[in-house]
Amino acid sequence: MAAANTSDILEREREILDLFKSQDITLSANRLCDFVTDFCTNSDWRKECIVYCNRAATIKEAEKRRKLSFKEFMDEVTSLLYDMMDLLESIKNELLNLCQAA
Amino acid sequence: MEALVTEANEVRSFINRDIHEAANKLLKLTNEYSSDLQLKKRALKVNWDLTRIEEENQSSDHLQNEIQDILNNILGKLETQPDDITDYRTRFEATRQFFIQHSHDKEKVFCGKGLSYQYGENDFALQPYDIDLYLGEITAVVGENSSGKSTLIKIIAGEHLAKSGELHYPLFTQSNGKHIDWRDVKENIAYIPQTLQPWAGKVKDYLHFSLAIKGIKGKQNVDEVEYIIHRLNLSEFQDKACHELSGGACMRVELARALIWKPKLLILDEPLANLDINAQAIFLRDLEQLASSHKNPVSVLITSQHLFEMENISHRTIFLKKNTTESASIGEVTYNGLTQDFGKNRQCNTFELSCKNSAEELRAVLLRHQINDFSNHGHYYLIKSGLNIDARALIKILSEANMEVSYFRDTSESTRTLFENI
Numbered sequence: 297m298a299a300a301n302t303s304d305i306l307e308r309e310r311e312i313l314d315l316f317k318s319q320d321i322t323l324s325a326n327r328l329c330d331f332v333t334d335f336c337t338n339s340d341w342r343k344e345c346i347v348y349c350n351r352a353a354t355i356k357e358a359e360k361r362r363k364l365s366f367k368e369f370m371d372e373v374t375s376l377l378y379d380m381m382d383l384l385e386s387i388k389n390e391l392l393n394l395c396q397a398a
Numbered sequence: 399m400e401a402l403v404t405e406a407n408e409v410r411s412f413i414n415r416d417i418h419e420a421a422n423k424l425l426k427l428t429n430e431y432s433s434d435l436q437l438k439k440r441a442l443k444v445n446w447d448l449t450r451i452e453e454e455n456q457s458s459d460h461l462q463n464e465i466q467d468i469l470n471n472i473l474g475k476l477e478t479q480p481d482d483i484t485d486y487r488t489r490f491e492a493t494r495q496f497f498i499q500h501s502h503d504k505e506k507v508f509c510g511k512g513l514s515y516q517y518g519e520n521d522f523a524l525q526p527y528d529i530d531l532y533l534g535e536i537t538a539v540v541g542e543n544s545s546g547k548s549t550l551i552k553i554i555a556g557e558h559l560a561k562s563g564e565l566h567y568p569l570f571t572q573s574n575g576k577h578i579d580w581r582d583v584k585e586n587i588a589y590i591p592q593t594l595q596p597w598a599g600k601v602k603d604y605l606h607f608s609l610a611i612k613g614i615k616g617k618q619n620v621d622e623v624e625y626i627i628h629r630l631n632l633s634e635f636q637d638k639a640c641h642e643l644s645g646g647a648c649m650r651v652e653l654a655r656a657l658i659w660k661p662k663l664l665i666l667d668e669p670l671a672n673l674d675i676n677a678q679a680i681f682l683r684d685l686e687q688l689a690s691s692h693k694n695p696v697s698v699l700i701t702s703q704h705l706f707e708m709e710n711i712s713h714r715t716i717f718l719k720k721n722t723t724e725s726a727s728i729g730e731v732t733y734n735g736l737t738q739d740f741g742k743n744r745q746c747n748t749f750e751l752s753c754k755n756s757a758e759e760l761r762a763v764l765l766r767h768q769i770n771d772f773s774n775h776g777h778y779y780l781i782k783s784g785l786n787i788d789a790r791a792l793i794k795i796l797s798e799a800n801m802e803v804s805y806f807r808d809t810s811e812s813t814r815t816l817f818e819n820i
Contacts, residue, residue, distance in 0.1 A: 305493060305494070305497045306490070306493065306494045306497075308692075309429075310426070310429070313425065313429060313442075316442055317422075317425065317442060317445045317446070319446060322631060323683075326629060326631070326684075326687070327687070329625070329628070329629045330629075330687060330688070330691065333625075333691070333693060333694075334691055334692035334693045335692065335693075339621070342621075342625060345628075346624060346625060346628045349628035349629065349631070349633070350628060350633060353628075353631060353633055353634065357634070374443075374446075377442070378439055381435070381438065381439060381442065382435065385435050385438070389433075391493055392486075392489040392490065392492075392493050395489065395492050395493040395496045396489055396492065
């Protein structure tokens, strides 16, 4: 069942954090896209999300074709998730500031 | 910041007895109380490392130390910079409250009263029904073959003209229920039929074109297409033609085409029919997430034979039943309400199961527990019990009798129980 009230921004942030924790890069990138689309007006962030979706797809494809060793794969995943965490933190800080200003 | 100290102590209390829970709570704590990104990354890494060392059967002692160290860092900051942490936490809570206050009630997209349809004088007739659709909600239309599911959604999509009743689309157009400006309505409805029409050209061009005919051109068109392609993980298909794609990929392209111009109502007729299990799961997950968008919520009306999948994602369910009389066949709505409410007033519990034991052995075990409503449906047995025996109790009974169960499903709260031969 979908959440009845999806407007609580910090719950959405926690959902993304849980996806980071489970190292699901595709879904993490997808939900980060949704998060940015729903709560931000900064179009650069949306472009950044598209880059992350692309990176996730590339990593998955490389893994499928066995082009990466396990260590290389995990390094790529970690690097991508950390980059996404940076973006998530930037968005969160801006939202905190916006709310304070409001 | 007493709350932080209390939560930190709670994390500490879990370190020795359940390190997974400690790591989980630590991540939540760093997220809510700290503005230090490095600490958050360290907390995340503890969670990843825990999974890895468990797989490799290693000791987690160093992770216990790492959790302590992260906690000490946060608490150390509380001693040196108490105002910073208090300020961060206050803003965090204020943001939460802000968005809770600004969440809006679900708006009604469609309201139908007494809608009916008749194909021919002695042909199939859909009996009058009422239906309401809300933004951000998924409404599933399920039921028997030829019971009028597609007819029902075609009336709402404006593909069929209802024989009787009133239709209102309060978000799109003002109407008295009889005379509707279909141009206004159809500009806000996306309809994906059961049989997809092949399109010409590449996926990317198809999406550009679909958006252009909705009046979105130039840079915005390019940006939106790029976004939806990546959001729905279609990048590997973007330069392919329709005939080069699988059924699942085609359906996802159609979903992209339907959602790209942000309709208010999305109507899908049997979208899961040709998809394998993985493709179904991905499709439904995307549908659920995009429908409940905060900025552009969509009301989704979907028909399907996949009862369990529908019940998992839908907020409301409409069940249609086919009745055949001497003169005609009619479709009737037998359930129309919240999915979670179905089966609340049931008289019995219903289970399906398969096991390697014989029917006689199973019957004997069940009879010992006064369960005597038992029928064989070929690949599985259907069991009806009193409300005092729930799934857990039945599994316990079967387990204690050493029954070799290969399939078990509790259908007590599923519309599956409405099918006549069940």
